[in-house]
Amino acid sequence: MNYHFFAMMSRMKYIERWSLMRNSVNENISEHSLEVAMITHALAVISNVRMGNSLNVEKAALIGMYHDCTEIITGDLPTPVKYHNTQLQEAFLQMEELAANRLLDLLPADMKGAYESVFFQAEEDEYLWKLKKAADKLSALVKCIEERKAGNSEFAKAEKALWQAVSDMHLREAEIFIELFLPSYSLTLDELS
Structure with missing residues (x-):
């Protein structure tokens, strides 16, 4: 029997973000999800290293990586519509x-459990999901900075x-990320070297 989960995941690259906006550079949910995964991972590392926590940084990255995969089915609804x-x-x-359940059904039964905890928030991972939410906003902020730069x-x-x-999230990890890393997004390649 064939399972279609990863073939469906590969379709993330066809779902464009910011559909109501004039973009200098288009962004799809595959690109966005990678960035959110990296930032979520960074926020978890910051939490562990700078704040003495012991978060599962790998799981944080996975939550970020899969956070928008349902948009393969739903599409990316514009924020004004989604939150009207x-x-x-x-x-x-x-x-x-x-x-999410439809996508999980594309996996063999013995693999589903490994993915459910990154598709659905478990109580023990609540803080990781909060970091993912901050990372999602930071990724969108990066997009805005890049568009302004263009x-x-x-x-x-x-x-x-x-x-x-x-700012309203009052999340120290996000504040530290902004302080340490966000200014670099305004620089040119030569300035980053």
Whole structure:
């Protein structure tokens, strides 16, 4: 029997983000998910190294890597639509859960358990999911910075809102990431060398 899970995951590259915005450079959910995985991992490392925690950094990365895979089925709904009201938000959460279960059903039964904990939040991983949420916002903020750097003012309002959203999380790991790493996203390749 053939299982289609990874063939479906490979389709993440076809789902474009920021569909309502004029983009200087298009971004798909595969690219975004890799960046979110790296930032989530970094936030967990920061938490362990700088704050004395003992988080599972590898699991943090996996949660970030798979965080938007349901969009293979649902598509990337624009934020103004997704969060328009609580009814739409609840309906979208139900849609995401159905999509996640549908994707998990594409795995052999003996492998499902290894993926369920990165598709669905378990109580013991609550903090990792909080870090993933911050990483998702930081990745979107990086996109806004890159668009501004390319001379595109289309993302100015989103950038301001994302700065506020990250600040409102009051997450020390995100503050440290911003302080240590975010300024570099404004630099050119020569300046990074």
